[in-house]
Amino acid sequence: MSGSMVDPRVRDSAIDWMVRAQSGLMSAAEHQALQQWRQASAEHEYAWQRVSSLSLRLQPGAKLLADATARRALESAGVDPQRRRQMLKCLLALGLFGGVAWQGADSTLVRSALATYRTNIGERRRWALADGSSLWLNTASAVNLELTAQRRSVQLVEGELALDTPAESASLQLLTPDAVLYGRGAHWLVRHDRLGTQVTVLRGLAQVSARRHSLPVPLQAGWQTRIDRQGVAAPSRVDPFMAQAWLRGILPAERMRLDQLLAELSRYRPGFLRCSEAVAALRVTGSFQLDDTDAALALVANTLPVRIERRTRYWVTVVPA
Structure with a gap:
């Protein structure tokens, strides 16, 4: 099904199944029903794989019922599956599960995961x-x-x-x-x-x-x-x-502000990349490799009076030298 569009109704069903699975309240019969739904068609399985790839599953919210308040709220919905799923979505939207935000089927996150x-x-x-x-x-x-x-x-x-x-x-x-x-x-x-x-x-x-x-x-x-x-x-x-420079893997800069350059480079690497206000307005000229942002940062450090401060691989700040 690679390169195929997902029917919105199938997409919504996949999202509902994911929400149920995340709730920790699925019965053995519901687990079996999920497997049957996935096996019913290639489109169902394709939608499930796409929805399952959402970063929601990798966030602290994967242990959805660790929060006692959230658990009580979910239990108050009773045994009706629709009410429980709706309550779960509301709790996710309110950030009661590890700060995870759920914006529903029309969120950019969901639409990107299900894109062709x-x-x-x-x-x-x-x-x-x-x-x-x-x-x-x-x-x-x-x-x-x-x-x-x-x-x-x-x-x-x-x-x-x-x-x-x-x-x-x-x-x-x-x-x-x-x-x-x-x-x-x-x-x-x-x-x-x-x-x-x-x-x-x-x-x-x-x-x-x-x-x-x-x-x-x-x-x-x-x-x-x-x-x-x-x-x-x-x-x-x-x-x-x-x-068309990005098609060649190049980011050209002609007297570009440093904060703007870093904002562009940050699109090509995970985590946070930023600079202090003291150096944000420095101007940069050059060509930077998009496939090696660490090398691009090293070039910045060799060109400007700045240094690269790394708290972790994913938290990088450019500060005055």
Whole structure:
């Protein structure tokens, strides 16, 4: 089932089964029912494997009933399975289980786990699609894909993609949480982060609109724009070679603030990477390897009056030398 979309109803069933399994209250009959549900179809098993990969299972919340208050609240729901699952989800949302937050089936975490294609932190991958298109995903990215005779749609759940479609291909819709794009035979770069969506057209033409503003803005090759809650920003020229640097594993910096550089590098490594306020505004110029962020940090330390302070492998701070 690799590369397939999961039916929302199957996805929700898988999530409910995971919540039950996490509760510690499943009976032997329910365990058997879960196995039967997983074995009923390849899609069920695929959805279960995706949901099971959620980081929720690796958090302190895996021992859900260690908290006495949470245990009493769950027991107060009685024996009705639906009431108990709802109570469990509420407790997770309130952070009563080890600080784990549960945002339901529409959370980015869940949607990323169930996406058609996804990458882990520090991973970049390319896929050759059935229609002749090429899809690249940058670090920690997720995409849902539907390419059929009736519908051609790509949904960027999170992260960054490059999509190169054949010149003779049919019109395609690309969605992000902020933006809606339409184009035909185009080569796009699209990134979504907390500031909005950035769109770059390398070839062809795209019609770009904000989710809340239906009036599209044409974006030609060699131009870039950003979309957020305010709408579509005025397009600006972009260097295509530099815009594609991440595809070559390079992060170029031209007098970039140090805190901005570290924010970019942090996308490619697990844990925390930050700097003290005393050095945040220092300017950096250079090319940094995305596949070796430790080497990139060493280059920063050799270039600027800073040193790298490591509490652990996953907690790194850049401070004054």
